[in-house]
Amino acid sequence: MKNNSSFLTKNRGILIFFAVMLLAPFLIGLFEGSTPLMIWGNQGSLSKFIEGLGIEIFILALFALSFDLLFGITGLLSFGHAMFFAVAAYLTGIALKTLTMPFWGVVLLVLLAAIVQALLFSLVLPRVKGITFTLVSLGLASVFHIIVMSSDMINLTGADVGLQGVPVPAFISPVIERLRFYVIALTLLVVTYLFYRRFVASPTGRVCVAIRENEDRAKMLGYNTTIFKIVAMIISSLTASTAGMLHALYQPIISPAVADLAFTVTALLIVLIGGVGTLSGAIVGAFAFRLLDFSLRRFIGESASFITGAIYVIFVLFVPYGIVGTMRMRQLRTKQGWQQLLGMLKSKN
Amino acid sequence: MTVRETIIETQNLTKYFGALAAVDDVSLKIEAGTLHAIIGPNGAGKTTFFNLLSGNLKPTSGKVFYKGTDLTGKPIHRMIHLGIGRSFQITNIFPNLTVHENIRLASQAMEDNNFHFLMDTAKMDRCEERTAEVIERVGLKSQSLLPARVLSHGDQRKLELGMILAPDPEVLLLDEPTAGMATDQVPELIALIQEVQRSGTKTVILVEHNMNVVMSVSDKITVMHQGKVLAEGTSADIAANHEVQTAYLGGLYDLKL
Amino acid sequence: MKTNLRKNSKAIIILVIIAAFLFVAARGMSGRDVLITVLRGFSTGSVTFLVAAGFSLIFGLLDVLNLAQGTLYMIGAYVGWTVYVRPDTFIDVLTPVLLILAGFSLSALWGRLASRIQLAPKARKIISWLLILAGFGLLALVLTSYPIAIWNLNNYSESPITYSYMADQGLRIIPAEVTFEKISPFLAILGLLVSSAISAFGIALLNRDESKSQAINWRRYLAPAILLLIGVLAAVFNAQITGWMFAMSTNWLFVIAILIAILSGVGLGSLMETTLIRPLYNRPIYQLMLTLGLGTIGVQIVQAVWGRPEFVWPKPEFFTGTGGACPATNLADLLEYNCSTVFLLGGRVRVYDEIFIPIVGIIVLIVVWILLKRSRIGMIIRAGVQDRQMVEALGINVRRVFTLVFALGVGLATFGGALAAPSTGLTPVMGERLLLSALIALAIGGLTSFPGAALGSLLVGLIQQFMIKYGQIGIPLPFTDAVFKPSPPLVPASTVLLMVIVLLILPGGLLGSKE
Amino acid sequence: MSNILEVKNIHSFINQFHILQDVDFVVPKGSITALLGRNGAGKTTTLKSILGLASVREGKVIFEGREVQGMPPFEIAALGIGFVPEHRAIFRDLSVEENLKIAERNKGDLDRKRTFIFDLFPDLKKFLNLRGTELSGGQQQMLAIARALVADNSLLLIDEPSEGLAPVIIEHMIDAIRQLSEQSTVVLVEQNFLVASKLAKYFVIIEEGKSVASGLMKDLEADKAMIHRYLGAA
Numbered sequence A: 001m002k003n004n005s006s007f008l009t010k011n012r013g014i015l016i017f018f019a020v021m022l023l024a025p026f027l028i029g030l031f032e033g034s035t036p037l038m039i040w041g042n043q044g045s046l047s048k049f050i051e052g053l054g055i056e057i058f059i060l061a062l063f064a065l066s067f068d069l070l071f072g073i074t075g076l077l078s079f080g081h082a083m084f085f086a087v088a089a090y091l092t093g094i095a096l097k098t099l100t101m102p103f104w105g106v107v108l109l110v111l112l113a114a115i116v117q118a119l120l121f122s123l124v125l126p127r128v129k130g131i132t133f134t135l136v137s138l139g140l141a142s143v144f145h146i147i148v149m150s151s152d153m154i155n156l157t158g159a160d161v162g163l164q165g166v167p168v169p170a171f172i173s174p175v176i177e178r179l180r181f182y183v184i185a186l187t188l189l190v191v192t193y194l195f196y197r198r199f200v201a202s203p204t205g206r207v208c209v210a211i212r213e214n215e216d217r218a219k220m221l222g223y224n225t226t227i228f229k230i231v232a233m234i235i236s237s238l239t240a241s242t243a244g245m246l247h248a249l250y251q252p253i254i255s256p257a258v259a260d261l262a263f264t265v266t267a268l269l270i271v272l273i274g275g276v277g278t279l280s281g282a283i284v285g286a287f288a289f290r291l292l293d294f295s296l297r298r299f300i301g302e303s304a305s306f307i308t309g310a311i312y313v314i315f316v317l318f319v320p321y322g323i324v325g326t327m328r329m330r331q332l333r334t335k336q337g338w339q340q341l342l343g344m345l346k347s348k349n
Numbered sequence B: 001m002t003v004r005e006t007i008i009e010t011q012n013l014t015k016y017f018g019a020l021a022a023v024d025d026v027s028l029k030i031e032a033g034t035l036h037a038i039i040g041p042n043g044a045g046k047t048t049f050f051n052l053l054s055g056n057l058k059p060t061s062g063k064v065f066y067k068g069t070d071l072t073g074k075p076i077h078r079m080i081h082l083g084i085g086r087s088f089q090i091t092n093i094f095p096n097l098t099v100h101e102n103i104r105l106a107s108q109a110m111e112d113n114n115f116h117f118l119m120d121t122a123k124m125d126r127c128e129e130r131t132a133e134v135i136e137r138v139g140l141k142s143q144s145l146l147p148a149r150v151l152s153h154g155d156q157r158k159l160e161l162g163m164i165l166a167p168d169p170e171v172l173l174l175d176e177p178t179a180g181m182a183t184d185q186v187p188e189l190i191a192l193i194q195e196v197q198r199s200g201t202k203t204v205i206l207v208e209h210n211m212n213v214v215m216s217v218s219d220k221i222t223v224m225h226q227g228k229v230l231a232e233g234t235s236a237d238i239a240a241n242h243e244v245q246t247a248y249l250g251g252l253y254d255l256k257l
Numbered sequence C: 001m002k003t004n005l006r007k008n009s010k011a012i013i014i015l016v017i018i019a020a021f022l023f024v025a026a027r028g029m030s031g032r033d034v035l036i037t038v039l040r041g042f043s044t045g046s047v048t049f050l051v052a053a054g055f056s057l058i059f060g061l062l063d064v065l066n067l068a069q070g071t072l073y074m075i076g077a078y079v080g081w082t083v084y085v086r087p088d089t090f091i092d093v094l095t096p097v098l099l100i101l102a103g104f105s106l107s108a109l110w111g112r113l114a115s116r117i118q119l120a121p122k123a124r125k126i127i128s129w130l131l132i133l134a135g136f137g138l139l140a141l142v143l144t145s146y147p148i149a150i151w152n153l154n155n156y157s158e159s160p161i162t163y164s165y166m167a168d169q170g171l172r173i174i175p176a177e178v179t180f181e182k183i184s185p186f187l188a189i190l191g192l193l194v195s196s197a198i199s200a201f202g203i204a205l206l207n208r209d210e211s212k213s214q215a216i217n218w219r220r221y222l223a224p225a226i227l228l229l230i231g232v233l234a235a236v237f238n239a240q241i242t243g244w245m246f247a248m249s250t251n252w253l254f255v256i257a258i259l260i261a262i263l264s265g266v267g268l269g270s271l272m273e274t275t276l277i278r279p280l281y282n283r284p285i286y287q288l289m290l291t292l293g294l295g296t297i298g299v300q301i302v303q304a305v306w307g308r309p310e311f312v313w314p315k316p317e318f319f320t321g322t323g324g325a326c327p328a329t330n331l332a333d334l335l336e337y338n339c340s341t342v343f344l345l346g347g348r349v350r351v352y353d354e355i356f357i358p359i360v361g362i363i364v365l366i367v368v369w370i371l372l373k374r375s376r377i378g379m380i381i382r383a384g385v386q387d388r389q390m391v392e393a394l395g396i397n398v399r400r401v402f403t404l405v406f407a408l409g410v411g412l413a414t415f416g417g418a419l420a421a422p423s424t425g426l427t428p429v430m431g432e433r434l435l436l437s438a439l440i441a442l443a444i445g446g447l448t449s450f451p452g453a454a455l456g457s458l459l460v461g462l463i464q465q466f467m468i469k470y471g472q473i474g475i476p477l478p479f480t481d482a483v484f485k486p487s488p489p490l491v492p493a494s495t496v497l498l499m500v501i502v503l504l505i506l507p508g509g510l511l512g513s514k515e
Numbered sequence D: 001m002s003n004i005l006e007v008k009n010i011h012s013f014i015n016q017f018h019i020l021q022d023v024d025f026v027v028p029k030g031s032i033t034a035l036l037g038r039n040g041a042g043k044t045t046t047l048k049s050i051l052g053l054a055s056v057r058e059g060k061v062i063f064e065g066r067e068v069q070g071m072p073p074f075e076i077a078a079l080g081i082g083f084v085p086e087h088r089a090i091f092r093d094l095s096v097e098e099n100l101k102i103a104e105r106n107k108g109d110l111d112r113k114r115t116f117i118f119d120l121f122p123d124l125k126k127f128l129n130l131r132g133t134e135l136s137g138g139q140q141q142m143l144a145i146a147r148a149l150v151a152d153n154s155l156l157l158i159d160e161p162s163e164g165l166a167p168v169i170i171e172h173m174i175d176a177i178r179q180l181s182e183q184s185t186v187v188l189v190e191q192n193f194l195v196a197s198k199l200a201k202y203f204v205i206i207e208e209g210k211s212v213a214s215g216l217m218k219d220l221e222a223d224k225a226m227i228h229r230y231l232g233a234a
Helices: A012-032 A036-040 A048-073 A082-096 A103-122 A130-149 A152-156 A180-201 A204-221 A227-250 A261-274 A280-300 A306-316 A320-349 B045-053 B076-082 B097-109 B125-138 B153-165 B181-197 B212-216 B235-240 B241-246 C001-008 C009-028 C029-061 C069-085 C085-106 C107-116 C121-144 C160-168 C187-206 C217-236 C240-248 C248-278 C284-306 C333-337 C350-375 C376-386 C386-391 C398-424 C430-445 C452-472 C492-505 D043-051 D073-078 D096-101 D107-121 D121-127 D136-148 D165-180 D193-199 D219-222 D224-231
Strands: B007-018 B020-031 B036-040 B061-066 B084-086 B173-175 B203-207 B219-226 B226-233 C341-344 C349-351 D002-013 D018-028 D034-036 D056-062 D081-084 D157-159 D184-191 D204-208 D210-216
Touching: A012 A036, A012 A180, A012 A280, A012 C029, A036 A204, A048 A180, A048 A261, A048 A280, A082 A152, A082 A227, A082 A261, A103 A130, A103 A227, A130 A261, A130 C240, A130 C430, A130 C492, A180 A204, A180 A227, A180 A280, A204 A227, A204 B076, A204 B097, A227 C001, A227 C121, A227 C284, A261 A280, A261 A320, A261 C284, A261 C492, A280 A306, A280 A320, A280 B036, A280 B241, A280 D056, A306 B036, A306 C085, B007 B203, B007 C350, B020 B203, B020 B219, B020 B226, B036 B045, B036 B181, B036 B212, B036 C398, B045 B173, B045 B203, B061 D136, B084 B153, B097 B125, B097 B153, B097 D184, B125 C085, B125 C333, B153 B181, B153 D157, B181 B203, B181 B212, B212 B235, B212 B241, B219 B235, B219 B241, B226 B235, B226 C386, B235 C349, C009 C029, C009 C376, C029 C069, C029 C349, C029 C376, C029 C398, C029 C430, C029 C452, C069 C085, C069 C160, C069 C248, C069 C284, C069 C398, C069 C430, C085 C187, C085 C217, C085 C248, C107 C187, C107 D219, C187 C217, C187 D210, C217 C240, C248 C284, C248 C398, C248 D219, C284 C430, C333 D210, C341 C350, C350 C376, C350 C398, C350 C452, C376 C398, C376 D096, C386 D073, C398 C430, C430 C452, C430 C492, C452 C492, D002 D157, D002 D184, D018 D034, D018 D043, D018 D056, D018 D204, D034 D043, D034 D193, D043 D056, D043 D073, D043 D081, D043 D157, D043 D184, D073 D081, D081 D193, D096 D107, D096 D136, D107 D121, D107 D136, D136 D157, D136 D165, D165 D184, D165 D193, D184 D193, D193 D219, D204 D219, D210 D219, D210 D224, D219 D224
Parallel strands: B036 B203, B036 B219, B084 B173, B173 B203, D018 D210, D034 D184, D034 D204, D081 D157, D157 D184
Antiparallel strands: B007 B020, B007 B061, B219 B226, C341 C349, D002 D018, D002 D056, D204 D210
C-alpha cells in the first residue's frame, strides 16, 4: 500500500485553510475600507477584532487537538486535561510578572513543566484503566484548581479574580502586534496539526490507535502499551501547554476558570462536535463552538448559555460522529460500495 | 522418533479460580519443532492452561519454562519478542482497523523503529513486505482494505492466525483455530498450519475440539480432563488409551464414528 | 479464611499504615483535640458516605457515573431549607409539583393508548414532539400565573438570608399569603393536570415500541390518584396547612424537611433516569456529558431561585439548648435540656455536628446494608450488578429496578445535603467539593463496593479533619523551631495523594473487585 | 401435536453484528429439541433471540400462539420460558437459596417446587447456604437448571448442559433433563452429539447463522454423512 502522493496533495485541506486564514484579516479589512497596508500596520478595527476572535479559536483548537490525541486517538479519557493548559498559562504569567524571566526562558520552563506533568499523570497509567483513570485525572486537576483558587497564593495567582497585568514582550503583544500574534498562533496550529497527522500515520501513532481499539490485543502483539500511552500523554501535554501559554500572552486576565473541569469538558465538547479521533474535527469543532457561543451571546445575551447547552445536547445526540466524522463516513461508504461492486464483478469472472 | 530438545516445560502448574482448580498440577514437556495438540472436553482447563503458557494469567503456583528460562511473571508484551505468539478462541482482533493494518501492527512489533514519530508507516519497507506476504499466505488479499469487523467469521479466524504469523514466532499457541469455521474451510486452515510448522520447523501447540483434525496432524497429543493431564502420547496411543475413551468420551463415544 | 487474608493482604497493610499515620498524627494533639477531630472526621465521612453510596449503587448496577450527584446533594439542602424556613412556599409549590407528577405518572395508560395509534414513523415523531412542546408551553403559561409566596432576592429584608437569620433568632416572620388572582383555582389545577398529561402522552408516543404490552392493572392508577388527591387537598387547605406548619415545633418541622428532601431526591432521580439517562445506556461518554451538564444546570437554577450568597439553616430546638445544665456532662442532662454541646474528655462537642450526623450516617449504612442483603430488591440488585441479562431472563423487569436504584441513589444524596446543611450552611457550590470527596472516597474504597464506599468516606473524612486541625494548631517540624501549618488547599490535596497511592498499589481500590 | 414455539425466518443482531441470518424451526410441545452446530454457528444467539436478549429485526418468534419478538426479555420470560445460559450465570454474591428465590415469579413459588427440585438435585439441598461460587461446576449446572424450574415455565431453553462436566455427572444431568421434560418442553443446545442424541427427539442444525436441517433425531443418527458434514466428527 505505497502512498506516493506528495505532501501538498495529502494535506490539501489544511494548506488551503492556512492560506485562507492568512488572507482573512486583509479581506475583512477591505470591507471596512482599510488597505492591506493598514492591516499590516495593525490599524484596522474590524479586522483586528476578527484577528482576536481568530486567535481565541486557534488557541481553543490547539487545546482540543491535544485532547483528541489523548481521547480520540489513544482512547484515554482524562478529566484533568485543563490542568496542562492552566499550569502553562499560570506559569507563563507568574514567570513573566513575578519572576521577570526572559521570554525564551519562560517558553523553556513551560515546556519542561508540561513534560513533568505528563509524567505525573503517567505515574498511574500502567495500573489504572478506563473510568478510574478518568477519576484520578479529575482528582489531580481539582487539586490544582483548588490551589489556584485559594487565597494563600493570592500574590502569585490572584486567586478567584485571576492573574492580571502580565507584561507581554512587545514583539508579540496582542495589542500592538496583533497581526503577528495571529499569524504565530495560526502557524502553531497548522504546524501542530501537520505534526499530529504525521504522528498518527507513524509507527508510534498506529500503536496508539491499536491501544484505543483493543489494548489487551496490542499488548499481546508485543507492545509495551504503557510507554506508548506516556508518549501520547507527553505530546498532548506539550500541545496543551503551548495553547495555555498563548492564552496567557493573549488574554489580559488569566482566569481560574481555565483550571476548572468545565474547561476540559469544553475540549471534550469541541472534539465531539468535530468528530472524535479525526484531528481536523478539533479545528472544525473549535470554530463551530466559539462562533456559536459568540453569536448567541451577542444576540441573546446572558441567558445564551442555556441555549448553547441545549444546542450541544441536541447536536451530540443527533450527529453522534461529529461533523468531520459524519463526512468521512459518507466518503467511506461510497468507497466501500465501489469496492464491493468491483469485488462482485471479479468473482463473477 | 528422534529425541528433540524441550522448548516449553511446565512444572506443577496450578491455577485456582476461587475454590475451583481450573488447572491442577500440570507438568508437561513440549519438544521443539513438533505439533503438539491439547484436547479435552469443554471446561477441562485447556484455555486456562493456554493463558498460563502465554502469560495472560498468573499461575497460583508452578512455573513455565521456555528454553530453560522461567517465564512466570514476565510482562505479556515480552512474550512475542521471546518468540511465543498466541491466538485466541474468541476472535481477538482490532475490529475497526483494516485487515492490512491488523497484520501490519503485528509485524511492526518486531521492528526497532516504533518510536519514530515522523516516519510514515507506508515507508517501512520491510514491515510492508512482511505484511503483504502474510496477507497473501492466509488468503485475505482481496479483503485487505476492509475493516476487520466486516469479514466473515472464518476470515476473521484467518486474520487472527495471520496476526500471530506476522512476527514469525518460534512457538505458536493456537487456541481452537477452527472454532466456528465452516466445514469446508477447516482442512484449508489446518493445511496452512501444518505448512507453517513444517517449513519453518516451528513448534505449534494447538488446542482443539475436533478430534479428527487433531488425530491426523499432531505429533503428540495431551489429553486434559478437569484440570489434570489424563494421558499423553501419539495419536495411536491416545486412540488406544482406554482411560481416555472412558473419561473424555464418557463411554458414550464411538471413536470410529 | 487464610486465603481471604492473603488476598486482602495489600488492603490490610495499607489500612494499617493509614491507621499508624493517623495515630502518629493524633500523638501531636491533646486528647480532646483528637476526640473532636475524630468525631468531625466521622461527621464529614458520614455526609460523604451518603453521596458516595448513592453514586456507587448507581454505578454498580447501571454503569452510569452520575456526576450530578454533588448538585443533587446541594438541591437536597435547599429543598430541606425551604420546607424548614418557609413552609408556606413549600405548601404553595406542593400542589403544582404533585399535579404534574400525577399527569406524568399516568404514562402506563398513555403507553396503551399510544400503542393503539397507528402513524407513519416520521409523523409520529413530529406529532409527539409537538405534543411535548405544547404541553410544556401550557405548563409554563399556567405556572407563571400560579400564586406562590416566595422570597425576594433583590430585597434584602425579604431575602433567604433574612428569613434564615430571623428563624435562627426564633422569630418566625410569617409572610403574607398569596391568593389566586390571575387565574381561578379550578382552572389552574385543571391546566396543570392537562398540560402535564399532554406532554406525558407525547413522550409515550415517542417511545411507543417500549410500552407495547403492558397489561392493565389497577395498581398502576393508584399512584397518580394519590398524588392528585394530595395535590388538590394541599391547594384547598393551603392556609390551614401553612398555619399548622408554622405553629409546629421545629423538631417536627426538621423531620418533615428531611423527609421532603429525600422524597424530592427520589422523584428527581426517577425522572432523570426514565427521561434522560435511559436513552443513553449504550453511550457512556454522552451519559457523562449529560450528568455533568445537568449538574451545572442545577447549580444555575439554584442560583437563580435562592441566590448566590451563603445562608444558614437554623438547627431545630432539640439541638440548640443552652440553658440548665448545658453543656451537658451526662446523657440525662443532654436529653432534658436539649443541649447544643456536651463535655467529652474535657472538650466541648457540638451535638448536631459531631454526634447526630455520624449516628445518622451509621444508621443509614446499616439500613441500606440490610436492604441489600435481606430484601428481594437487594437480591435483584446484587444479581443485576453481576449479570443484567440473566436477571431479565428470569422475568424480572430490570428497568424498573434501575429506576428504583437511581431514585434511591439520588435520594441518599439529597438526604445527605439536608442533613449536612444545618451544620455547614448553604451555598450553590457546596456540592462541588463534596462530589470530589465522594469520588476520591470511592476510588479509595472501590468503585462498586458498598462497604468500600463507607470505608473510603471515613478515611477521607478523617484525613480532611486532621489536616484542617493541623492547619489550626500547626505541626512542629522536627529539629527546628518552625511550625508548619498545612494551608486549606492541602486538605483536598492530601486525600488525592492518598487516592493515587492506594490506586497504584490496588487499582481496584481497597475493597474493590480484583480484575 | 401442537407447537409450543415457532421460530420463523428470524434475523438477529447482537450489537451491530448480524448473527442469525434466517433461522427457521418449530418446537413441538412436550418434546426435547436439540440445536446442533459448531462453535459460533449461532445456536446460543438463537436461544437469546427467542428470549429477546438478542434483537430480532426480521421474522417472528411465536410462543404459545403469541408473537413475542420485540417484547422486552422480562415479559417474554414471564410468559413461561426458563433459561439456563451457557456459562450458568450463577449469581456469585447470592447464596444457593437466594439464587433460587430470585427466580420466583409469585411469592412462594420456591416452597411449592422444593420437593421436585430437591428430588431432581439432592446435592443442592445440602448447600443451600453456600455462595454460588463455592459450588463445583456440576453443582452450578444443577443450580442453573433448578433456577429455571422455580417458576412454572412451560418451555426451558438449556444451553450446553454438559459443558465441562465429568461423565458421571453428565449421566446424572441427562436423567434430570429427561425427568423434567415430562413437565416442560425443552430446547437444548449441545456440543456433545452423544448427549444430544440420547436426549432429544428432534434436532435442528444451525450453520453460519442459518438453520440448514431439521427433523427427527433418529434419522440424523442414521445419516453419518450429514453428521460429518455439519458437526465434524462428534
